[in-house]
Amino acid sequence: MPFEWIAAVRFLREGRMQSLLIIVGVGVGVAVIVFMSALLSGLQANLIKRTLSSQAHITLLPPEEIARPQQATDTTALRLQKQAQRLRAIDQWQTLRDRLETWPEIAAVSPVASGPAFAVRGEANKAITVVGIEPERYNRVISLAERLTVGQLRVGAGEAVIGIELAKDLGAEVGDKLRLRAADGRSDTLTITGLFDLGNKGVNARNVYVGLRTAQSLLDLVGGVSSIDLALHDLDLAEQLARRIAGETGLSADSWIKTNAQFVTALTSQRVSSNVIRFFIALSVAFGIASVLVVSVIQRGKEIGILRAMGATQAQMRRIFLLQGGIVGFFGSLLGSALAWSFLMLWQLLARNPDGTPMFVIGVEPGLVALAAGGASLVGILSALLPARRAAQLDPVVAIRG
Amino acid sequence: MAESNDRVLHLAGIRKSYGSGEVESEILHGIDLTLRRGEFAALIGPSGSGKSTLLNLIGLLDRPTSGQLHIDSEDSGQLDDTGLTRLRGQRVGFVFQHHHLIPAFTAEENVAMPLLVARGRPDAEMFERAGQLLDQVGLADRKQYLANRLSGGQQQRVAIARALVTNPSLVLADEPTGNLDTHSADDVLALLREFNRRQHTTFLIVTHDPRLAARCDRIIELVDGRIVADQAVASA
Numbered sequence: 001m002p003f004e005w006i007a008a009v010r011f012l013r014e015g016r017m018q019s020l021l022i023i024v025g026v027g028v029g030v031a032v033i034v035f036m037s038a039l040l041s042g043l044q045a046n047l048i049k050r051t052l053s054s055q056a057h058i059t060l061l062p063p064e065e066i067a068r069p070q071q072a073t074d075t076t077a078l079r080l081q082k083q084a085q086r087l088r089a090i091d092q093w094q095t096l097r098d099r100l101e102t103w104p105e106i107a108a109v110s111p112v113a114s115g116p117a118f119a120v121r122g123e124a125n126k127a128i129t130v131v132g133i134e135p136e137r138y139n140r141v142i143s144l145a146e147r148l149t150v151g152q153l154r155v156g157a158g159e160a161v162i163g164i165e166l167a168k169d170l171g172a173e174v175g176d177k178l179r180l181r182a183a184d185g186r187s188d189t190l191t192i193t194g195l196f197d198l199g200n201k202g203v204n205a206r207n208v209y210v211g212l213r214t215a216q217s218l219l220d221l222v223g224g225v226s227s228i229d230l231a232l233h234d235l236d237l238a239e240q241l242a243r244r245i246a247g248e249t250g251l252s253a254d255s256w257i258k259t260n261a262q263f264v265t266a267l268t269s270q271r272v273s274s275n276v277i278r279f280f281i282a283l284s285v286a287f288g289i290a291s292v293l294v295v296s297v298i299q300r301g302k303e304i305g306i307l308r309a310m311g312a313t314q315a316q317m318r319r320i321f322l323l324q325g326g327i328v329g330f331f332g333s334l335l336g337s338a339l340a341w342s343f344l345m346l347w348q349l350l351a352r353n354p355d356g357t358p359m360f361v362i363g364v365e366p367g368l369v370a371l372a373a374g375g376a377s378l379v380g381i382l383s384a385l386l387p388a389r390r391a392a393q394l395d396p397v398v399a400i401r402g
Numbered sequence: 403m404a405e406s407n408d409r410v411l412h413l414a415g416i417r418k419s420y421g422s423g424e425v426e427s428e429i430l431h432g433i434d435l436t437l438r439r440g441e442f443a444a445l446i447g448p449s450g451s452g453k454s455t456l457l458n459l460i461g462l463l464d465r466p467t468s469g470q471l472h473i474d475s476e477d478s479g480q481l482d483d484t485g486l487t488r489l490r491g492q493r494v495g496f497v498f499q500h501h502h503l504i505p506a507f508t509a510e511e512n513v514a515m516p517l518l519v520a521r522g523r524p525d526a527e528m529f530e531r532a533g534q535l536l537d538q539v540g541l542a543d544r545k546q547y548l549a550n551r552l553s554g555g556q557q558q559r560v561a562i563a564r565a566l567v568t569n570p571s572l573v574l575a576d577e578p579t580g581n582l583d584t585h586s587a588d589d590v591l592a593l594l595r596e597f598n599r600r601q602h603t604t605f606l607i608v609t610h611d612p613r614l615a616a617r618c619d620r621i622i623e624l625v626d627g628r629i630v631a632d633q634a635v636a637s638a
Contacts, residue, residue, distance in 0.1 A: 002523045010506040306502045309463060310516045310564075311491015313484055397463045400502065 004316055007307070008323035015296060019328065022292045026332025026376060029285040031339035033278050034372050038344055040274050042362030044267055048235065051263060052256060054198035054207075056110075056141050056229035058242045059259075060096075060251045062088045087115045089224025096249060097228060105241055107233050108140035111225040113215040119162075119208060120179040121170045128166065128208050130180060132215020132225075141231040144196055144209065150174050151194030155211040160190040163204030164197050180208065182218050190214070285332075285376070286383035289325050293387035297321065297394075304391050305399025314392040321388035322381050329380020333373040409475065410571045410604045411437040411460060416469035418455055429455045430627045432469070437572065440602040442595065444615040447624035453608050454576065456624065460606065461574050462490040474571050491520050495565030495603075497594075499577035503549035503557055503564075509536060510545040513563045520568070528567075535563035539593055555586035562593055566603065573597075575607045579614060591617060 113132035238255035419428040513532035539559040579587035623631040
């Protein structure tokens with residue numbers, strides 16, 4: 001061990017009480033930071049997961065139809081009536097699907113033919129959205145199969161999977177028949193093969209999943225799809241990627257970030273406020289370390305003077321005190337991580353869903369601990385800068401006489 | 403030339419003043435002094451005569467306002483702070499009145515400290531040397547004691563061992579027996595004498611104690627910042 005390390009460790013060990021108190025102080029600060037970070041990222045990941053359980057990361061739609069005057073003249077007073085958007089198909093969707101599948105950022109591509117219809121069963125008549133899917137592809141975008149409460153994800157000819165709310169409204173069960181009627185009068189009778197719960201009441205009451213072909217003929221979209229749903233590897237890139245796809249294909253592309261703008265803003269401001277809190281905790285930890293070391297430089301004035309007389313250089317004295325700051329920070333962060341881990345275990349024990357399962361799973365990741373240890377050591381060294389400078393600049397003559 | 407190689411310490415026209423402008427006060431008014439290898443000299447003088455100031459200058463803990471100071475013919479005026487520190491660490495040993503050991507370290511570690519500081523990391527050789535010196539000062543069984551668990555006389559003997567561990571050319575001792583009873587003081591002086599005879603180390607001992615001064619080879623008397631007497635002691 002180099003001389004500076006030996007001296008730093010001995011000085012800390014000799015001032016046992018002081019060192020212990022400041023390490024505990026650093027530990028509490030680090031514990032709060034780690035606990036807050038883990039809690040927040042667990043909470044946010046959970047919120048995002050719930051939000052995206054019934055949504056694609058990016059949805060591609062045909063470009064909006066815009067009304068254009070047949071002749072534009074300066075003299076004619078013109079009032080443009082905006083037109084209603086029709087249900088239209090995406091041009092050449094098979095080619096597009098195959099092309100998008102080769103993009104490395106995209107995890108899954110699922111063409112969807114969806115449109116409005118009525119579900120009729122006996123007396124009951126509900127407005128619904130028919131969603132025609134290729135189940136295997138669709139399941140990679142929205143994990144429908146996992147969300148089935150009864151039955152299975154089977155949407156062959158004459159088969160449909162409906163939400164639990166709709167099943168309740170219609171009084172239907174798996175195996176029952178259901179008639180779907182489109183606005184223009186086309187209709188089809190389907191057998192219910194499964195019930196899903198996507199965690200969103202509206203979706204559970206509205207979506208009726210059928211095979212792509214069934215939907216195409218019901219909605220008069222022969223061979224076409226009305227949208228393409230995408231799943232991404234990195235959620236945060238959704239908006240960027242949506243813009244790129246829109247630019248390249250001419251389609252309109254909506255990312256989850258845009259469709260949930262308020263939600264995303266809320267997450268961001270939550271993160272910002274927690275960063276502010278973390279910054280101030282780190283700051284007060286730094287001041288704590290600095291004040292203890294300043295006192296220690298004064299207490300050890302004589303020893304610093306002796307070491308200088310023995311030939312220790314200013315740089316060596318500086319390093320001894322910087323190291324003390326770093327060591328205090330490092331051990332404080334280990335203590336803090338252990339504390340945070342116990343808090344989190346306790347929290348998970350107490351915060352539970354009504355059914356007894358943990359509200360959401362959070363843990364102290366090794367990466368977070370490493371980051372806390374590195375960060376706290378750095379904060380320790382930085383806060384030792386001033387005391388270390390004082391130690392180095394102490395006049396040995398004055399210090400020894402002192 | 404052989405004579406000048408023999409010079410361990412050479413001071414020429416050393417002045418030291420504190421403050422500046424009207425409040426400037428000169429403590430040392432041109433000191434010329436040479437110590438040769440193997441000398442055992444006492445520096446005496448009343449309080450406020452500048453003894454401590456002179457000792458700090460010689461120990462390279464402070465710089466003179468003007469004048470030249472050579473240790474082992476190395477000109478201290480040419481050195482920056484790191485250079486002074488290195489020269490001090492290698493060539494000068496200190497024995498302070500209050501022994502000034504570092505309490506967080508054992509006796510052995512305190513003795514090895516100048517070597518540890520210079521080499522940067524511990525090695526077996528420096529502890530072997532520290533152990534030998536502790537044997538020589540009669541503390542063979544106290545090597546692993548923390549410094550603050552030793553008696554005053556023992557601490558001073560550790561301090562002497564520490565001053566000698568680098569084989570310095572010059573050992574400066576500031577009232578080395580000032581805090582000790584007569585018996586311990588005699589032991590300490592005998593120790594210094596022994597190292598002086600055996601290794602020809604040069605000693606400069608600041609003291610108030612006429613008994614101690616009388617047992618040195620040479621007495622330098624400083625009054626009001628000037629050397630007023632410098633004479634050899636007739637050997638007893």
